[in-house]
Amino acid sequence: EVQLVESGGGLVQPGRSLRLSCAASGFSFGDYAMNWFRQAPGKGLEWVGFIRSKAYGGTTEYAASVKGRFTISRDDYRRIAYLQMSGLRTEDTAVYFCGRPYSTTLFHAFRFWGQGTLVTVSS
Amino acid sequence: QSVLTQPPSASGTPGQRVTISCSGSSSNIGSNTVNWYQQLPGTAPKLLIYSNDQRPSGVPDRFSGSKSGTSASLAISGLQSEDEADYYCAAWDDSLNGPVFGGGTKLTVL
Numbered sequence: 167e168v169q170l171v172e173s174g175g176g177l178v179q180p181g182r183s184l185r186l187s188c189a190a191s192g193f194s195f196g197d198y199a200m201n202w203f204r205q206a207p208g209k210g211l212e213w214v215g216f217i218r219s220k221a222y223g224g225t226t227e228y229a230a231s232v233k234g235r236f237t238i239s240r241d242d243y244r245r246i247a248y249l250q251m252s253g254l255r256t257e258d259t260a261v262y263f264c265g266r267p268y269s270t271t272l273f274h275a276f277r278f279w280g281q282g283t284l285v286t287v288s289s
Numbered sequence: 290q291s292v293l294t295q296p297p298s299a300s301g302t303p304g305q306r307v308t309i310s311c312s313g314s315s316s317n318i319g320s321n322t323v324n325w326y327q328q329l330p331g332t333a334p335k336l337l338i339y340s341n342d343q344r345p346s347g348v349p350d351r352f353s354g355s356k357s358g359t360s361a362s363l364a365i366s367g368l369q370s371e372d373e374a375d376y377y378c379a380a381w382d383d384s385l386n387g388p389v390f391g392g393g394t395k396l397t398v399l
Contacts, residue, residue: 201388210291210375210377210390210391210392210393211326211328211334211377211379211390211393212390213387213388213389213390215387216387227386227387228387229385229387230385263333263334268336268339268345272339272340274321274324274379274380274381274388275322275324275336275339275340276324276326276334276336276388277336277339277345279333279334279335280333281332281333282333
């Protein structure tokens, strides 16, 4: 059974940093791109970014709203994807989800999601 | 302001058929396939339709999707109370090099 479990959320002051983790099980983690999404309170879904599998260079892409402030990385041995967030702003307050594509080729349909972790940016 | 445009709300009575529209542009829906997600309150999104009209295993055939040009739609037939949820369309955007979502449609079963 595929499982994704996010952790690391919490209350953080504006301008500070926070690292989220997404622990994966039940599939060959290294074969898949891993994505991060967020949902501000009462708002819709927003894609944050993703990291490709090593087979595709392990490179990353980010939404314009977080580019230069957020960094996604992966540890295939530990089966964990990370979202390092720096220079946090109040508008980054959201539930953050990690997501796995449907398949290694159908890379932008997200079949599996974690339960989410809440990040609150406030002084 | 979401890249894809959905109506903010939709409603229907049990047993009815409802449709939810999703409008985009040539850089997203016009050149890539559309996916639909269902999100119940307080839960993670669930993939409902992928590649315009395909259902993952476990999704009832009451749910169907279609795409034409730069628009797509989700249809739910035989509406049930448990279908009350938020529905999001999504597609890859070639200009943004990432997936984009609609703003979501809140479906109410009257």
